[in-house]
Amino acid sequence: MVDIDRVGGVLMRIKLVLILILVFSSTALADYRETFEKEFVNKPWVGSKVVEEGVCVDCHTSDVMKPDYLGIPQEWKMSIHYENKVSCHDCHGGNPSDSAVSCGTPHSGFVGIPKYKEVPKMCGKCHIGILKQFNDSKHGKALMTSGRGPNCVTCHGSHKIQKANMNIINKVRCTRCHSYKRAKIMKQALFMTEKRISDINHSIRQLRSSGASTEKAKKMLFRTEAGFRTLFHSVDVSLVKGRTAGFSRKLDVIEGMIADIYKEIRFRKNFSAFLFLLFASLAISAYFIQKNNKN
Template identity: 30%
Template sequence: MNHFPPVKTMKTVIVAGCAAAVLWGNPARAAFQEPVKNSCIQCHRGLPDKRLSLPVTLWAASVHAEVGNTCDGCHGGDPSDSSKLAMDKRHKFYLGPKDEEVTGFCGKCHQELAGYFKQSAHWATGTQNCIQCHGTHTVQRISMEIIDQEKCGTCHDYEPAAKLKSLLTALHDWFGQSQKKIEGIKGLPTQPLSREMDRVWNQLRQVRMISHTFDPSRYEKKAEEVEALMLKVDSEIARLSGMEKERKWLGFIFVALFAALSIATYFYNRITQKVE
């Protein structure tokens, strides 16, 4: 279930092939095309040492490759330099973070998520960081499958994580169902609803972000706000759907009356002709 994109964003994602499902498919390696020559990729993919070449293979099937974030996006360096100077410290090359540095490393791009994670017990105890859930070179688009017994039930009871997964799944399913209903409304202005759904989507993203605190009281409170917005949206969907049905019935009645009038006129003319 690829759950996660706003009305406008969802359409753009689908058309652009950014996946959606987004999400949930496995990005095809064949679909990846290097936008420019990248010496890091060119060199490492052919190295016999798997420790150095495998990261390129893994990265090529990742969401980072899909969106164009190449090696230098995380490791720095100069990918346009085909010599070993590409890894020179003058180019801010960084081999990789230590465990305690991972969150700050990923937070260079994902500042808000890293900020929430730093408010969690995982951060406070130093037992977990981003890669335990998201991986390193294999980072994929987010799906509900990231929450599972193996990841979340090894160190502690899985029940809290299972509840979070259930909550997020329900919200995303609700969002998707409402979106389909809106798309099914014909002949009536749905732009205000689409704008409201964009707002809902932004709030739903916040639920996912806040969930990185692993504090149920915080993400459940935000989820309640999303539910309240969705109820308003569904109320408006019901109103427009009712209007659509009324129009269809009025159209049917009009056609039926027109047909009856046509038949009556036809027989009236025939009777008149016989009398004459």
């Protein structure tokens, strides 16, 4: 004969263990999210505060500024530089918080409008890999030899700089200097890789919003995308075709990492649901056993 009291006691112990598992798993998940946000989201190195007010903006919105330059602050605020906390002084030098300096003074290494041939050098202070590709390209060589080739501003603009994308390569822009034929071939070779990078970025943003740790995948994608961007500036069709396959293999790895994260999330959800159902079943069983025992 089954000892009802003993069975009830065992079930109560199982219930207690399950409660402890649920509590500790919830605590661990909370600690995981807190650590993730502390280490990767709220870390100081994710970017310093953009200096919106200062000598640069004050001067370029004042009555003494030339009309052609009044719109620069607003253009900058619509740029990828502004989104990534790149301020005026990061490119032009100077101290934007020094209110004692007048707008027209070449203060603290201030650089106004660089010479046409010097633009790539200015941009290359940050975009080092791209500068090398540009200098070795037909565009860069034409600029250095004749001074009449395109520079960074020719395609990207000066202050309202947008994130690099496939739309930069277009018939209107390219035919200002030459035919669109070779540029079109290169754009077609780059298109699928660009699409995959965009899709992976979207997946990473979704995972991060749910609290998942995507830092490893994000860093690998950043390096892959940075390398991929250099191909744009080589303007070498054969090089683009040859290296695109290599970038595709790297994207395969990143997509695999993201798929593993999704699997882990699904497992956690399913395991939590299993524990809940098991706990509920045991609770119901214990209730009926105790009820029968009383009867």
